[in-house]
Amino acid sequence: MSTVDHEPLAVRAAAPAELPALPSGVGLTWRALTPADVPAWFALHQVVDDHDKAIERLAESELTDRFKGGWRDPALDSVAGFDADGHVRAYAWTEFRPVTEGTHAPVLFGAVHPGYRRRGIGRALLAWSEGRARQRLATAEVELPARIRIYLDGHHAEARRLAEACGYAPKRYYVVMRRDLSVPLPAGDVPEGLRIEPYDKERDEDVRVTHNESFARDHWGSSPIDAEAWSLDVVGGEKFRPDWSFMAVEESTGRIAGYLMSGAYDQDWKPQGYTEGWTDLVAVRREWRGRGVAGALLTAAMRAYRAGDMQYAGLDVDTDNPTGALGTYTRLGYEQRQNSVLLTKEI
Structure with a gap:
């Protein structure tokens, strides 16, 4: 299907007026990430990357760099769950850089501390970040094909089951x-x-x-x-x-x-x-x-x-x-x- 055959992206995106609510009663307070949160955010990634045997580990500087770039809006594109001691226990981040040719393709990032899994947090964060991706797509000025992306390590079966249960399908292998x-x-x-x-x-x-x-x-x-x-x-x-x-x-x-x-x-x-x-x-x-x-x-x-x-x-x-x-x-x-x-x- 060519671009001209598509409905307008503002229609296709089916953007929600309000983002889905995040879980209450799980001991977390939800708010957007800020540059001051990078050390706590990085600490979460260290635990998660070790537990999940991540192929590629994130460096703290790479998280700092997420707050740079005119196409990024962390105040609206990110959310994190903080425990009573200020530790980041879960987060979601929607990354979208509009383009003028090719495909509009926001990518979803996120993680949940192993001690906070199986409480519905991961599913809720995925719904939140997808909703934010749809909102961003609806504002794109250039009409193009679009897709929402999630990249996962091949051995991370639990995350893949969650993504597929939420309607995502394998598209490409690396x-x-x-x-x-x-x-x-x-x-x-x-x-x-x-x-x-x-x-x-x-x-x-x-x-x-x-x-x-x-x-x-x-x-x-x-x-x-x-x-x-x-x-x-x-x-x-x-x-x-x-x-x-x-x-x-x-x-x-x-x-x-x-x-x-x-x-x-x-x-x-x-x-x-x-x-x-x-x-x-x-x-x-x-x-x-x-x-x-x-x-x-x-x-x-x-x-x-x-x-x-x-x-x-x-x-x-x-x-x-x-x-x-x-x-x-x-x-x-x-x-x-x-x-x-x-x-x-x-x-």
């Missing part, structure tokens, strides 16, 4: 992969006509445009990233490693043909038992695909990770990626490990 850096690295031959250069902050806007013209338009579920979101969520975070990031540049024109962005998520290293350089994003312009550009970028990153005393290179991939990324990574020596799932409601 695999976490790692590559042992102690064994010989691939040659990483650079295609003729290109050179691999370290990431250069002066070319950041060129990299963002390359992302939008390659990754965002050719990968399922992706939409263009504007300059503000790019500066905050891609290159502005504490974990971003520009020294582990690279650009493939056309020698004749200076145009960026592909790029790779890396991070050092050290909060994951102890729980997973090894250090790792993580590839956040890698993309190649359509006209350069099939020539080994991604392999050259990934090899450059692997060399940088190893020089930084990392034991593994890591990344995740959509198992249905149409560019054949899963095969590329496998040929470079990456091995599949954990998996995650995207569940959605199509709007």
